[in-house]
Amino acid sequence: MRNQPQKKQHHHGNLREALITAGVGLLNEGGLSALTLRKCAARAGVSHAAPAYHFKGLNGLLTAIAARGYQALAETMIEEREAAATDPHACLVAICNGYLRFAQENEALFDLMFSAKELCYDDPELQRESALARQVLHEGCAPFKHGSAGNEGTEIMIWALVHGFAGILRKRRVRPDHHPANNIRFEDILPHLECV
Amino acid sequence: MRNQPQKKQHHHGNLREALITAGVGLLNEGGLSALTLRKCAARAGVSHAAPAYHFKGLNGLLTAIAARGYQALAETMIEEREAAATDPHACLVAICNGYLRFAQENEALFDLMFSAKELCYDDPELQRESALARQVLHEGCAPFKHGSAGNEGTEIMIWALVHGFAGILRKRRVRPDHHPANNIRFEDILPHLECV
DNA sequence: TGTACATCAGTGAACGCGCGTTCACTGATGTAC
DNA sequence: TGTACATCAGTGAACGCGCGTTCACTGATGTAC
Numbered sequence: 041m042r043n044q045p046q047k048k049q050h051h052h053g054n055l056r057e058a059l060i061t062a063g064v065g066l067l068n069e070g071g072l073s074a075l076t077l078r079k080c081a082a083r084a085g086v087s088h089a090a091p092a093y094h095f096k097g098l099n100g101l102l103t104a105i106a107a108r109g110y111q112a113l114a115e116t117m118i119e120e121r122e123a124a125a126t127d128p129h130a131c132l133v134a135i136c137n138g139y140l141r142f143a144q145e146n147e148a149l150f151d152l153m154f155s156a157k158e159l160c161y162d163d164p165e166l167q168r169e170s171a172l173a174r175q176v177l178h179e180g181c182a183p184f185k186h187g188s189a190g191n192e193g194t195e196i197m198i199w200a201l202v203h204g205f206a207g208i209l210r211k212r213r214v215r216p217d218h219h220p221a222n223n224i225r226f227e228d229i230l231p232h233l234e235c236v
Numbered sequence: 237m238r239n240q241p242q243k244k245q246h247h248h249g250n251l252r253e254a255l256i257t258a259g260v261g262l263l264n265e266g267g268l269s270a271l272t273l274r275k276c277a278a279r280a281g282v283s284h285a286a287p288a289y290h291f292k293g294l295n296g297l298l299t300a301i302a303a304r305g306y307q308a309l310a311e312t313m314i315e316e317r318e319a320a321a322t323d324p325h326a327c328l329v330a331i332c333n334g335y336l337r338f339a340q341e342n343e344a345l346f347d348l349m350f351s352a353k354e355l356c357y358d359d360p361e362l363q364r365e366s367a368l369a370r371q372v373l374h375e376g377c378a379p380f381k382h383g384s385a386g387n388e389g390t391e392i393m394i395w396a397l398v399h400g401f402a403g404i405l406r407k408r409r410v411r412p413d414h415h416p417a418n419n420i421r422f423e424d425i426l427p428h429l430e431c432v
Numbered sequence: 433t434g435t436a437c438a439t440c441a442g443t444g445a446a447c448g449c450g451c452g453t454t455c456a457c458t459g460a461t462g463t464a465c
Numbered sequence: 466t467g468t469a470c471a472t473c474a475g476t477g478a479a480c481g482c483g484c485g486t487t488c489a490c491t492g493a494t495g496t497a498c
Contacts, residue, residue, distance in 0.1 A: 050459050051474055072352045077452065087476045089453085096473080098452065149354045154403060156268045156344065197397070204400025207350060241437045246492050247441055273485065285486085290441080294485065 058084040059091050063105040067148035072114045075148075077101060081128065102152060103160040109149045110169035116142040127149070128183040135180040143206035150206065177202075190221045252278075252300070254280040255287050259301040263344035268351065273297060298348060299356040305345045305364035312338040313372045324379035330377040338401045339402035346402065373398075 047132045052058065062083035072175045077098050081088040120138035143150045146158040152159075159166065181195040248254065258279035262270045277284040289350050291297040316334035320326045339346045348355075355362065377391040 050476085055474080076448075076450080089477075090475055092453070093476095094438095102433070148352065155351060156347045200400035200404060201393070201397050202400065203403050204396035204398065207399050207403055208396060247444085247494075251441080272483080274483075285444075285488095286442055288486070289443095 052086060052090075055084070055086065055090060055094055056200070058086075059094065060100065060104055060108050063101060064108065064149060067105070067152065068146070071148045072151050074101070075105070075152070097159060100163075102157060103163045103166050105149070106153045106159050107163070107166040107169040109146065110154045110166070110173045112146065112149070113139065113142045113153075114169070114173040114176050116145075117149050117173070117180075121176070121180070130182075132198070133179040133183070135177060136198065139177070139202045140206055140209070144209065147210060154203075240417070248282060248286075251280065251286060251290055254282075255290065255297065256300055256304050260304065260345060261299070261344060263348065264342070267344045268347050271298070271301070280363045287375065295354060295356050295414070296359075298353060299359045299362050301345070302349045302355050302367040303359070303362040305342065306362070306369045308335070308342065308345070309335065309349075310369040310372050312341075313369070313376075317372070317376070324376075327333045328376040328380070332374060332394065335373070335398045336402055336405070338409070340405065343406060350399075 063075055064077055065083060078088040081091050084091075090131065092098070093103050095104060100184050112121045112181075117135045117138035120134040120141070121131050124134035161167075177199060178195055178202045181198055182191060184194045185191055240330045255276050259271055261270075261279060262275055273287045274284040277287050280287075287297050288294070291300060313331045313334035316337065317327050318329035318331040323427060357363075372390055373395055377394055378387060380390045381387055
């Protein structure tokens with residue numbers, strides 16, 4: 041019963057999850073600036089001092105939410121990859137599309153993960169989740185080399201490319217008539233990759 | 237004399253410039269969160285209500301500073317291009333390096349230009365300066381085609397690539413051991429572009 | 433050339449707001465015996 | 466099985482802070498005559 045409280049309790053039992061969920065909701069609805077300790081607490085139905093206590097301050101909460109973001113990013117990429125054909129090219133394209141879809145469907149969360157907000161970059165969970173997401177991209181790039189830099193060059197190029205796309209496709213960042221056409225696809229961009 | 241006040245005056249004479257300069261300084265020193273109306277005013281030596289009056293609120297000031305950022309971005313790219321050889325490939329590489337240099341030398345300003353902060357995107361000056369910066373990249377890409385998308389495909393790909401690089405190279409965004417090597421160069425990445 | 437007046441850039445005090453932090457506390461839980 | 470006690474998750478009131486905005490005002494400037 042501990043994780044599914046039936047009624048108002050002093051010990052919440054699952055406060056960490058509740059606060060992270062609340063934070064993600066706030067991000068989706070109000071953007072980065074809507075994510076505060078007090079609003080998170082209110083949405084989770086606890087005292088506004090609770091998240092400060094639980095996460096040892098605002099940065100701790102932001103860090104936990106960002107870690108959850110990396111987890112979701114990895115899941116989205118894997119989801120796309122699973123749905124794709126098995127040949128390396130299609131897999132990599134699918135992974136890239138997953139990255140892009142995550143960025144577009146989770147604008148503010150993506151903001152938090154890569155923005156100017158100070159996170160606790162040495163937090164083990166944040167490190168683990170971001171490394172796992174990175175690993176998905178790494179595996180997708182492994183069969184390829186590109187130019188003299190080989191595999192590593194491929195991975196960095198692909199990461200930059202997909203990350204840059206994510207940035208410039210964001211709504212409100214670019215005037216509509218400056219928007220790159222949405223129908224530019226990775227398929228058009230990646231054909232020069234050679235299988236090792 | 238109007239633009240060079242010798243002593244404390246009621247009419248500042250060049251308040252707009254003074255506030256933008258102050259804002260850029262604040263960004264450099266304290267990041268995005270250090271950029272407030274009150275701090276800008278203090279640094280420019282005016283009452284804290286002055287910038288609100290002059291720029292019609294915080295967003296107006298942020299917008300003017302972002303516009304200045306695009307101007308500086310264009311200047312940096314042009315500077316690199318001028319220093320390069322005249323062949324199209326070297327020019328494009330130079331422009332890309334300029335984009336990247338600007339992003340690295342002006343972290344917080346770059347943040348403001350592309351971050352989640354709400355700017356007045358229909359401000360004529362912001363539109364003009366961002367279009368001019370975009371134009372530099374456009375000209376650099378004009379001699380090339382890439383894949384079936386031709387010139388436009390090239391431009392979007394290059395923009396995404398360089399913008400993504402800028403993002404992932406930012407300090408503190410990525411753990412040191414996840415950092416792409418700084419010595420990866422556009423020269424290694426662009427050889428597949430074909431002259432039209 | 434001088435005077436009266438309208439304009440407007442910037443002032444400074446006051447306002448309310450939401451924020452993160454602190455801290456003495458309470459009440460539930462787990463453990464030792 | 467029951468009791469005493471230590472632990473600790475969460476409370477709620479209070480704090481001070483910096484923020485953007487507002488507004489009656491002041492003083493410099495430009496213009497009409």
